[in-house]
Amino acid sequence: MGRPREHDETTRARLLRVAGALVEAEGVEGLSLRRLARRADTTTRAIYSLFESKEGLLAAMYHEMAAAMAAHHEAVPVSEDVTEELLALALAYRASALLHPTLYPLMVLKGGAPLPEDVALARRGFERVVETFARGVRAGVFRRGAESMGRQLFALVHGLTTCELAGMLGARPKRAWREAVSAMLRGFAA
Amino acid sequence: MGRPREHDETTRARLLRVAGALVEAEGVEGLSLRRLARRADTTTRAIYSLFESKEGLLAAMYHEMAAAMAAHHEAVPVSEDVTEELLALALAYRASALLHPTLYPLMVLKGGAPLPEDVALARRGFERVVETFARGVRAGVFRRGAESMGRQLFALVHGLTTCELAGMLGARPKRAWREAVSAMLRGFAA
DNA sequence: CGATGTTTTGCAACGACGTTACGTTACAGT
DNA sequence: ACTGTAACGTAACGTCGTTGCAAAACATCG
Numbered sequence: 001m002g003r004p005r006e007h008d009e010t011t012r013a014r015l016l017r018v019a020g021a022l023v024e025a026e027g028v029e030g031l032s033l034r035r036l037a038r039r040a041d042t043t044t045r046a047i048y049s050l051f052e053s054k055e056g057l058l059a060a061m062y063h064e065m066a067a068a069m070a071a072h073h074e075a076v077p078v079s080e081d082v083t084e085e086l087l088a089l090a091l092a093y094r095a096s097a098l099l100h101p102t103l104y105p106l107m108v109l110k111g112g113a114p115l116p117e118d119v120a121l122a123r124r125g126f127e128r129v130v131e132t133f134a135r136g137v138r139a140g141v142f143r144r145g146a147e148s149m150g151r152q153l154f155a156l157v158h159g160l161t162t163c164e165l166a167g168m169l170g171a172r173p174k175r176a177w178r179e180a181v182s183a184m185l186r187g188f189a190a
Numbered sequence: 191m192g193r194p195r196e197h198d199e200t201t202r203a204r205l206l207r208v209a210g211a212l213v214e215a216e217g218v219e220g221l222s223l224r225r226l227a228r229r230a231d232t233t234t235r236a237i238y239s240l241f242e243s244k245e246g247l248l249a250a251m252y253h254e255m256a257a258a259m260a261a262h263h264e265a266v267p268v269s270e271d272v273t274e275e276l277l278a279l280a281l282a283y284r285a286s287a288l289l290h291p292t293l294y295p296l297m298v299l300k301g302g303a304p305l306p307e308d309v310a311l312a313r314r315g316f317e318r319v320v321e322t323f324a325r326g327v328r329a330g331v332f333r334r335g336a337e338s339m340g341r342q343l344f345a346l347v348h349g350l351t352t353c354e355l356a357g358m359l360g361a362r363p364k365r366a367w368r369e370a371v372s373a374m375l376r377g378f379a380a
Numbered sequence: 381c382g383a384t385g386t387t388t389t390g391c392a393a394c395g396a397c398g399t400t401a402c403g404t405t406a407c408a409g410t
Numbered sequence: 411a412c413t414g415t416a417a418c419g420t421a422a423c424g425t426c427g428t429t430g431c432a433a434a435a436c437a438t439c440g
Contacts, residue, residue: 001407001414001415001416002414002416003405003406003407003415005417005418006417006418007417033397033398034396034397034398044419045417045420048399053398053399145369147360148360148369151358151359151360152366152369152373155346155350155359155366155370156370158352159346159348159349159350159352160349162349163341163344168344170338176341183342183373183378184370184374184377186373186376187374188373191386191437192385193386193387193388193435194388195388195389197388222427223426223427224425234390235388236389238428239388244427
């Protein structure tokens with residue numbers, strides 16, 4: 001019963017696309033619901049019907065980003081060389097962050113609380129790292145404490161991402177990534 | 191000539207104090223010039239006279255933060271054990287960030303461009319780290335590349351800070367700091 | 381001592397923002 | 411056909427950062 005929705009899935013997709021372009025072009029502060037509605041040729045009411053609020057819109061953008069990162073992570077094959085696998089996982093994180101350079105800060109900083117499903121998504125990626133560490137521990141490559149090492153590696157990876165996006169990682173950022181992650185993994189050796 | 195300023199240095203200090211309290215209590219988005227003026231019992235015009243704009247106010251807050259961090263850094267004594275000294279420098283960074291937990295994000299994320307003097311201030315701390323690395327290289331403790339290692343250590347330290355402030359560093363954050371920094375430094379060994 | 385010039389101040393307004401109340405519209409069920 | 415219900419577009423509300431403007435407070439000069 002009631003009037004059928006006119007703001008359908010295609011408008012939703014269009015809004016997400018235009019919002020991404022806006023953020024990409026002018027940063028998070030350049031995204032306003034009114035401008036977004038104008039650019040997407042619809043009304044602010046449509047955004048409220050589809051996303052509930054601005055926070056909901058940002059959560060949906062977060063979801064796209066989290067899904068992209070999860071896809072990059074799952075594309076990394078399981079290897080016998082756990083060090084190589086962890087390095088590949090870190091570089092996959094880097095690649096997905098660099099794919100949406102201005103969208104990445106959305107994940108970390110403000111924009112409100114992400115949806116539980118997206119937290120679970122991010123957690124899955126983290127647990128993949130912890131499991132890889134655990135395999136390394138069992139193989140005698142690393143010392144004990146897979147979860148601690150996973151947390152610390154994540155801190156490094158996040159810091160590297162932030163620094164690279166800020167242009168503070170020097171002329172050869174990928175090399176810096178390799179060196180930093182390798183150094184930490186060497187330091188984790190049993 | 192001209193009307194003498196009534197908005198003096200004490201109002202400026204009070205505004206900075208109240209602004210810090212506001213950010214501390216409700217985050218960066220809770221800081222509005224009108225609320226700040228009301229809480230500090232003055233007018234928005236005073237803020238504009240003293241800080242030029244909201245960005246100028248944030249830059250002044252950034253300056254306080256940067257000065258506190260520099261003080262913490264300079265309090266770390268030069269040691270013959272470069273590894274110990276770098277660990278102490280990292281923990282000094284942590285201590286100053288934890289002193290103003292909600293002010294720290296101001297330094298990294300938005301708020302606009304910090305003043306050149308504050309960039310220089312932050313740069314001095316970074317160069318202290320690079321020099322310590324260089325001493326370690328000369329002593330045969332680390333491999334070559336003092337500046338690269340400094341950048342990578344900074345990325346780790348910043349990532350650890352962000353993660354700890356987000357509560358993602360587990361139950362023993364200081365221990366995680368020690369382990370992570372030590373691991374990276376071990377990995378940098380010659 | 382009064383007139384003038386210059387700078388700061390308080391106040392009110394401007395445009396833009398996120399959000400919401402409201403009257404209208406379009407359908408489902410009777 | 412009538413009524414109830416849900417989604418719609420429009421217009422407003424309150425807040426934000428910022429700015430124009432007239433009044434105010436001094437220094438300087440006639």
